[in-house]
Amino acid sequence: MKYDAIDKSLFIENRSRFCNYLKPGSMAIFVSNDILPTNADGAMGFRQNSDLFYLTGVDQEDTILVIFPDAKDGRHKEVLFVKETSELIAIWEGAKLTKDGARQTSGIDHIYWHHEFEKIMRPFIYQAETIYLNSNEHTRRYIDTETAQDRFNKTMMAKYPLHRFERCAPIMQHIRSIKSMREIELIQQACDITEKGFRRLLSFVKPGVWEYEIEAELIHEFIRNRAGGFAYGPIIASGANACVLHYVDNNKECKDGDLLLLDVAAEYANYASDLTRCLPVNGKFSKRQKAIYDAVLRVHRAAAKQLVPGQTFEKYNKFVADIMTEELLQLGLLTSDEVKNQNPANPAMRKYFMHGTSHFLGLDVHDVGFFHEPMQAGMVFTVEPGIYVREEGIGVRIENNFLITTNGQQDLMKNIPIETEEIESLMNSGK
Numbered sequence: 001m002k003y004d005a006i007d008k009s010l011f012i013e014n015r016s017r018f019c020n021y022l023k024p025g026s027m028a029i030f031v032s033n034d035i036l037p038t039n040a041d042g043a044m045g046f047r048q049n050s051d052l053f054y055l056t057g058v059d060q061e062d063t064i065l066v067i068f069p070d071a072k073d074g075r076h077k078e079v080l081f082v083k084e085t086s087e088l089i090a091i092w093e094g095a096k097l098t099k100d101g102a103r104q105t106s107g108i109d110h111i112y113w114h115h116e117f118e119k120i121m122r123p124f125i126y127q128a129e130t131i132y133l134n135s136n137e138h139t140r141r142y143i144d145t146e147t148a149q150d151r152f153n154k155t156m157m158a159k160y161p162l163h164r165f166e167r168c169a170p171i172m173q174h175i176r177s178i179k180s181m182r183e184i185e186l187i188q189q190a191c192d193i194t195e196k197g198f199r200r201l202l203s204f205v206k207p208g209v210w211e212y213e214i215e216a217e218l219i220h221e222f223i224r225n226r227a228g229g230f231a232y233g234p235i236i237a238s239g240a241n242a243c244v245l246h247y248v249d250n251n252k253e254c255k256d257g258d259l260l261l262l263d264v265a266a267e268y269a270n271y272a273s274d275l276t277r278c279l280p281v282n283g284k285f286s287k288r289q290k291a292i293y294d295a296v297l298r299v300h301r302a303a304a305k306q307l308v309p310g311q312t313f314e315k316y317n318k319f320v321a322d323i324m325t326e327e328l329l330q331l332g333l334l335t336s337d338e339v340k341n342q343n344p345a346n347p348a349m350r351k352y353f354m355h356g357t358s359h360f361l362g363l364d365v366h367d368v369g370f371f372h373e374p375m376q377a378g379m380v381f382t383v384e385p386g387i388y389v390r391e392e393g394i395g396v397r398i399e400n401n402f403l404i405t406t407n408g409q410q411d412l413m414k415n416i417p418i419e420t421e422e423i424e425s426l427m428n429s430g431k
């Protein structure tokens with residue numbers, strides 16, 4: 001791993017939080033992600049299951065965590081199975097965790113090899129009343145690829161059909177949505193690396209630069225600062241491309257007069273950051289670009305102030321829709337008749353601002369958490385309003401990451417230039 005080792009106290013504390021929600025006599029089992037194939041003998045870069053990482057810190061495949069707080073034999077309250085290392089694996093792939101390394105990483109004393117799972121665990125599974133299995137219950141999940149955990153769940157339910165089964169996901173969604181200080185430091189580190197990448201671009205972007213050259217600058221800066229890479233597919237969209245919300249081709253030349261939308265951020269230690277900024281390719285916002293940009297910035301700032309404990313998403317979204325409507329009227333993009341006659345379930349402003357304002361952020365960029373629950377201190381959200389005017393070839397989004405505190409919110413990206421004047425001045429300072 002490129003990141004510094006994380007103290008195991010984080011994972012010990014996370015397991016203890018999880019155990020508070022288990023029914024008596026229960027066992028919970030978490031499985032690592034697969035290494036996904038490409039073609040021939042190729043494989044994609046490994047990405048750990050976020051829940052398993054949250055509970056153990058183990059960042060490799062073939063890992064199983066068992067939590068059984070009421071185990072009669074104290075040795076089986078927490079058990080971790082990791083991939084057996086061997087001289088052959090060490091030669092070809094580099095060292096995997098030894099048992100001692102797994103202990104150091106996770107704070108779990110009882111470590112076995114992955115292939116011993118069945119033999120070691122069967123007697124203890126019979127002691128458990130209920131088995132909690134994990135699953136991906138993210139509401140925006142749309143990929144049906146069967147995961148290692150899905151396969152494992154099928155096997156467990158077939159082998160132990162008379163046990164009661166419960167879902168880990170609602171517990172994990174809840175506890176992961178409220179970040180500890182250590183997690184916030186890791187997210188801050190991801191934000192700080194993102195800032196370095198963004199600042200590097202301020203002197204790099206100019207007419208004639210290609211979007212993929214910008215992508216290359218960013219990944220260079222991210223990796224040399226120990227990021228795992230991009231936290232999500234980078235969107236580097238010049239001119240009208242900025243109005244394509246999920247533009248990831250990044251293959252056009254940035255032209256004089258274009259506004260460039262950059263939704264680009266680093267991840268650090270599996271924690272994501274999520275930034276969007278817009279730069280004028282020639283170093284100077286046009287009057288119209290600045291008017292739209294400043295409108296989005298006002299919405300961004302007003303929305304961020306609404307992130308406070310007790311706030312509901314229903315009220316928050318309504319607030320943002322109302323101020324965005326006002327800005328679109330001022331910009332001449334909506335008429336008062338359109339607003340007067342709008343369907344409240346699908347307000348007129350949706351024509352220019354078609355996505356959500358905020359999402360949870362953490363181990364996943366669209367992190368887990370419940371939108372129907374009021375906001376709480378420790379939650380981290382993005383704020384990312386945008387205005388996309390396809391007929392003018394201008395798309396603006398401004399996105400920062402905020403921690404909710406006991407009495408308000410803290411901007412984790414407060415040092416990243418955001419005002420048009422500062423952006424222009426930094427873009428032109430080397431000229």
Ligand code: GLY
Pocket residue numbers: 232263274359365384399
């Ligand atoms: N970069 C993904 C998002 O803003 O939600």
Ligand code: MN
Pocket residue numbers: 274359382384399
């Ligand atoms: Mn976002």
Ligand code: MN
Pocket residue numbers: 263264274275276384399
């Ligand atoms: Mn984003």
